[in-house]
Amino acid sequence: MAKTGMERLKELEKEIYKCIHCKACRFAYSGEPSREGIGEFTGKQGTVLYEGMVDACPAGIEYGWEAFWNAGKIWIARSILSGDLEFSDEVRDVIMPCITCGQCSAQCENKIPTVDIIESLRAACVEAGVPMIEKHQLVDRLVKELNNPYGGKAEDRFKWAKDAGLGKYINNKNAKVGYYVGCTASYRQIEVAIATAKIFEQLGVDFTLIEEEVCCGSPFFRVGAVDTAQELMRKNLEAFKNLDTVYFSCAGCYRTITIDYPKWMAEGEKLPFKTMHAFELVSKLITEGQIKFKPNKELKGKVVTYHDPCHTGRHFALEMEQEMIKNSKNLMFDMRKVNKAIDAWFEIPRVILRKLEEDVGIKFVEMYRIKNNSMCCGAGGGVRAGYPDFSLRTASLRCDEANAVKADILTTECPFCWRNLSDANDLYNHGMQVMGVLEMISKYNLLDTANLK
């Protein structure tokens, strides 16, 4: 029997009561006051001092009221549990404009799983009968009807594959490896899907695209439409159940199926397959010396920076941390291992970027806020759909940070981040190119597989 939002919220009661309202969670690098930065930069969204700790909660920055910063929301959750506050439109309207980027959780010395708490709070809010905001209702209706939130037809889901000459991978019966494409790459950023599939092909991965694939449910887990999300979860689990491994190119889908599904599945149920993001595979093959990149005149000398998607970066790091804490018997000793594992996780995409620097001649430059302290792109948590202006201002703040390091190309590894950053880049004239890392590899035909075993 799957859990309700209120049940999840009650499960998290002790975590909620750990919050002392210290508000360290509003900053990136809250534990690094003297971190050397790049100084003050005035961008399209104003002036930011990239030095030491920097305000980094998008909703708090946008709205200002305590309720929109993480700590305020945790105290709202506590008031709900204690009966001091009831669910209402007012509660919904302060808990929804949160991108659930998890920056707050990464800063918390008491290791409070803030994203879990906010998502459970939203689910409980919906269960209590508070209607979702209109834009979320619309995507909820669309996904129930069409199995994707974009209004695309089911038969068009893999049109990109057919058009790109990759149709043979649709329902490739012999393959034990699946590529879960996701709705954004299927219906919007098809260049990400094509690039990923072509790279798989170049790497000799025999994969299948499952025709029964439906939306992973990410937006619906995020906004509290848990029934919808769980229905989608059940369809996907059924469709992919015979595979050994499922690859992803979307950070949100990867996070949802790997982290959320097990939490919302019934007690004792387990994911029937292993999961991996495509960039992990590429990074692994680089480390093993099996692949390298070809030089490229067009890219040589270009300043390239990398945006860590929250869903593949921080959310996995936080999950790793929670899991290791749960299993630890002496956390004082094990915490070092936790930190080491997190560092190693964030290195995976950087292995690719550094190899691109070495082989292709790009200049890889990091933004100020990176890895666990990365600033969100503004797209997640139902915010892009529900609060598009705020979402784009946040993406523009992130583009400002890329401008501050004089990036020509802003890369990422999530089609949803790609979309939002790209839209902000155009809307606010940041003057960069936004591109997926794998997209860059595919577009410029950079892959050298001569040593591939």
Next chain:
Amino acid sequence: MSYKLPDEKDLDAMIGIVGKDYATNNKAITASYLSKSVMGLEAQIPDIVVRPKYIEEIRKILLYCSAEKIAVSPISGGLSGGFACPTIKPAGVMLDLGRMNRIIEVDTDNRYVVVEPGVTIGELWAYMHKNYPEWAPPVPDGAPPASTVMGDAIDRGFSLYTSSVGPQGDNFMCGEIVFPNGDIVRTGSWALPFAKPFYKYGLGPDIWSFLMGSQGALGVMTKVAVKIYPHPKFKTVVVWGMSNPEDMQDLTLEIGKQEFGIAHNTVMVQGGNYPLVMTRWPKDKIPHDYEFYEQLGISKWWMNWECWAQTQEELDYVVNRINKMAEDFKKNRAKDPDSIKPQELHPKQIASRLKKPNKIAVPYSFWEAGFLFITFYTPWNECAHFAKMYTAAMEKYGFPPVMWIASIERCRQAICMPIICFDSTKQSDIEKVQEMNRETTEYALKQGWLNYRPDPYIHAPLTYSQAGMYWKYLRTMKKIFDPNMIMHPGRLALP
């Protein structure tokens, strides 16, 4: 004293002053300002929250609320440990001063920085680090980075060099305050229209000092000039361990009593017992027996001296003098000489202890789910007595005996802070904490020990019940500035 419960008309009045985007009675937003932890377990959801930006807005709000008899509680963004002084009964209007967040002026010759109340210590530290790296603002040690300079200072809190120069309140030069009677008062040399904030006591009796420790119960501070100090490159931490609080107290006093020289170089002198380390981890994921900590080289009690110097030679001199005095103490006067030993720190540990501002005081919720700092000032040579009394009380009530002690102004006072780690989801735990708090406060007051940042329902009434004349004059003076007693009622048992 009765107060008006603010209604829609009052909200409209607030909106008329600050605009519709900065005043609300939205129930979710008002609930988000709650805080029942760290410094106190009682809080009330405010009826209206207002976020003014300008001093004139504050003046109008106070005048309106005073006329209507609506209670007002200001917060500068969270006093030094979370919302240390949240709204309590009868709630009313909360003034969130977070929008007043300008760093207005830095003067390195006269050595002050002028800030508004919403400037956080994290922001000020980053600003100084980038623009004035030779100078350090007096940010608190241990308070989280979102706490404010103003909040810490008016609380007479702790700074990173309190052990050398005194409590944070002493770092204030001049201030600007709005009183509920509508007056805007500038103190110290600032009382003169064209004076720099260079002298705190220039115009006779000092009004600003009256506001220290007021917890928002007198007026709203809107600007302050606070001292900055050199930030030298040569720093280290010296640690000596021992088996008992008496040896910790006596050795530290010998060094502090030097007054000049090394006593001034030891900017932060703080210590405690091994449960301070233990309770930073979840209760079921860390050994509880002392043997584990002993194997890690952690003494039962210890004292850190954080030393700052202008040259390596000066730093070496300070370290050598401390070590020599400790050796001499061990040989001649220690209660348990065998237990007295230097603790070697890894460079990473030294760097971690020297990091300011830090989150060192935050993770005590990790033990269970919630914690409370109950803080007292004692004469330094009574801190061991306090520590023994309080750790025994904590054990009696089933809490781990966590004790942190630090020197203020070269061991003139001790700030003693038991950290009560408990499960705040359990009402029974909360009741036990409060029962212990009452019992220990009664004992402490009999010893003449003072509570720091008194709790409104236990410490303040118990303390003032023994200081009737002082309380009478506090009340009389409050009436001058706040004739309708609207400022943070109840917080200091006023009214």
